[in-house]
Amino acid sequence: MLSERVLAPADLQDPATFSQGIPQEAFAEMRARPTLSWTPPGGGDRTGFWSVTRHAPVSEVSRDTDLYSSAVGHIQIYDIDDDALSARASMIDLDPPVHTRLRRLVSSAFTPRHVQSYETAVRARIAERLDALMQSGGGNWVEAVAAPIPIGVICDIMGVPESDHDYMIELTDHLVAGTSSKPLEPSAYGNTTDLRLLPFNSPAAHGINEYARALGERRRTEPADDLITKLIEAEVDGERLTDAEFTNFFRLMVFAGNETTRASMAHLALHLVEFADQFERLRSDPSLMDQAVEEVIRYSSPILYFRRTLTRDTVLQDTPLRAGDKVVMWYAAANFDEEVFDEPLRFDVTRPLRPPNVAFGGGGAHFCLGAPLARLEVAILIESILSRGINLRLAGDPVYVDSNFVNGIEHLEVEVG
Amino acid sequence: MSADLVRVAVDSERCIGGGQCEMLEPEVFLVDDDEAISSVIGSGELPRDRADVVVHRCPGAAISIVQPQRPSE
Numbered sequence: 001m002l003s004e005r006v007l008a009p010a011d012l013q014d015p016a017t018f019s020q021g022i023p024q025e026a027f028a029e030m031r032a033r034p035t036l037s038w039t040p041p042g043g044g045d046r047t048g049f050w051s052v053t054r055h056a057p058v059s060e061v062s063r064d065t066d067l068y069s070s071a072v073g074h075i076q077i078y079d080i081d082d083d084a085l086s087a088r089a090s091m092i093d094l095d096p097p098v099h100t101r102l103r104r105l106v107s108s109a110f111t112p113r114h115v116q117s118y119e120t121a122v123r124a125r126i127a128e129r130l131d132a133l134m135q136s137g138g139g140n141w142v143e144a145v146a147a148p149i150p151i152g153v154i155c156d157i158m159g160v161p162e163s164d165h166d167y168m169i170e171l172t173d174h175l176v177a178g179t180s181s182k183p184l185e186p187s188a189y190g191n192t193t194d195l196r197l198l199p200f201n202s203p204a205a206h207g208i209n210e211y212a213r214a215l216g217e218r219r220r221t222e223p224a225d226d227l228i229t230k231l232i233e234a235e236v237d238g239e240r241l242t243d244a245e246f247t248n249f250f251r252l253m254v255f256a257g258n259e260t261t262r263a264s265m266a267h268l269a270l271h272l273v274e275f276a277d278q279f280e281r282l283r284s285d286p287s288l289m290d291q292a293v294e295e296v297i298r299y300s301s302p303i304l305y306f307r308r309t310l311t312r313d314t315v316l317q318d319t320p321l322r323a324g325d326k327v328v329m330w331y332a333a334a335n336f337d338e339e340v341f342d343e344p345l346r347f348d349v350t351r352p353l354r355p356p357n358v359a360f361g362g363g364g365a366h367f368c369l370g371a372p373l374a375r376l377e378v379a380i381l382i383e384s385i386l387s388r389g390i391n392l393r394l395a396g397d398p399v400y401v402d403s404n405f406v407n408g409i410e411h412l413e414v415e416v417g
Numbered sequence: 418m419s420a421d422l423v424r425v426a427v428d429s430e431r432c433i434g435g436g437q438c439e440m441l442e443p444e445v446f447l448v449d450d451d452e453a454i455s456s457v458i459g460s461g462e463l464p465r466d467r468a469d470v471v472v473h474r475c476p477g478a479a480i481s482i483v484q485p486q487r488p489s490e
Contacts, residue, residue: 063478096431100477103433108453111436354470365433367476372436 005038008051012039012328013077015402022301022407024345027053027333036319036327045078049307049326050319053333055340055358057317061308061329062362068327070366071095073309076405077328080196087197088205090248092256096365102245103369105234106227106253109157112372118153122377125152126384134388138395138415146265146409150377154257154370158250159226160215171211172258174204175251176403205251212250213243227253259406260302261374265381266409267300272385272392275347282349283386292349293379298357299347301332304407306361331358332407391417421465423482425472427455431479438471438480446471455479 010017010026017023030037036050036057052058061068071094074080085093091102108114126149133144151169152162160168174184186195189207198205216232223229231249234241241249272279282292310325321327335357336344342351360368368374385392393415401408425445427438434453438446445463448455463471465482472480 100431100433104453107434107436108448108450111434111448111453112440113436113448114450356474361476363474363476363478365477367433367435369435372440 006033006035008037008039012051012330013042013046013404015404018304018404018407019400019402021398021400022304022332022336024336027330027336028338031333031337034318036317045080047079047326049077049328050316050321051333052316052327052329053337054317055334055337055355055362058329058331058334058358059362060316061327062358062366063364065095065099065365067311067314068308069095069311070099070306070308072311073307073326075306075308077305077307084197087244088199088248090245090252092252092366099365101236102249103365105231105236106249107369109227109230110369110373115372115376118157118373119376119380121156122149122153122380123384125149126377126381130384130388130390134390134416139413141269141392141412141414142262142266142409143411145381146262146269146412149265149381150261150374151254151258153261153373153377154254157227157257158253159219159224159228160254164211167211168208168254168258171204171207172255175200175202175208175255176259176401176406176408182402199248199251208251208254209247212247216246216250256368257370257373259408260368260370261377263302263401263406263408264297264300264374264378266398266412267302267407268296268378268381269392269412269414270394270398270409271296271299271347273394278347278349279382279386282382286383288349289379289383290375291351291353292382293375294353294357295347295349295351296378296382297359297374298335298341298351300407301335301357301359302407303359304332304403304405305330306366329358329362331361334358334362393417422462423465423468424461424484425457425463425468426461426481426483427457428479428481429454429456431477433477433479435476437474437476441471441474442467 009029010023030053039049041048091099129145147169151165155165184203186203188203191203191206193206195201215228219229219232231246282288305328307326307328310321310323312323314321338344340355360371395415396413398409399411401410432454436448438455439448446455447458468482
């Protein structure tokens, strides 16, 4: 059996494979194969895994949480011990019905209708950042625009004071760096916890946990209309969240509300320059905005993958899978599936909205909670750039985030006119 | 494309409050502000093609078509 397995053509565990963005050629090769591609076990924490790169099976895996579990094994591409798994578990690492009960604690804040109420605040944050960038004539687009806007928005919703927003950016940056080739010192942020127990094996997770605890304590005596207060007061099946549940929840929300939209906003600058004609088209026909937003999100595919563990034997894309096997859903590959997206490398603001891209996940219980918020933020950013007549020019090559999980950009020097 | 009307229902145990249904069909679905659980308002009738879209887009796989209704005019 093993001899029949077709191996993945690139080292998908190595961040270097993603150093210039999505490895389009390797993914195209894998999509063209009749079966899933196999990556054999490496050393240490590297279990073997199957790569799912087509759109249809990514949706299939996403939607069947009984067969493809998030709670059994780790949802990232390396293995961790059971105690580490439970220490870091937030709703993203759980299956229904526990997942559903936790998700409902926060989901009302992110429904499309509720998200509309954030529009004025989002618009103001974007205006402030764009006006500052225009005044200075340019700079690092990520630092000036893409990073501060989403963190500002999610921190407002969570209840993190403005004065701490930069600290949150720093912490979440360092969180992702835990899986990079240049991790932090284990004692950073005063960490004393065994790194293997921390998300991304990063001491920055300790920093975020400590921050969440302190802010939670403050909200116990000074409640506010924010998600921190809601989580502190929340009860699931008659019980308050434990300290770990609370800090894990906070960390997930700050990370997910920040790194993802930031990545799309960073890529947007590249799209504006490289596909200027498409944005001219949008300018002349604003009714294309929803499609343009989806295209930015599809093309940037901020989260490259999530992993699932099989709970029983099955067959997926003509590939026999065994209970305990790992499958990795490469959203960034499925979003360029030729069967679904005509000429997938073409950036096209007139692309139909159906079938949807899988940047927010392929559907099912774990579908991105913040999707309506991310869409709103990206739409207002595009609209604000066009209405100001901002003309972006690249003043350097993009420097990608050193990660095989987040398709982020760390640095992108731009000039504006 | 069929213009048949069908009736939709929400399984409140499975609903994760994603709000996609309300965004697509605000006349038929309402997501409760506190509990973030969707429910059907009014008759719950939709043309089959639109119902199929909502069923497919529901992240929680909580929406189903319960019965075909009479054909529309």
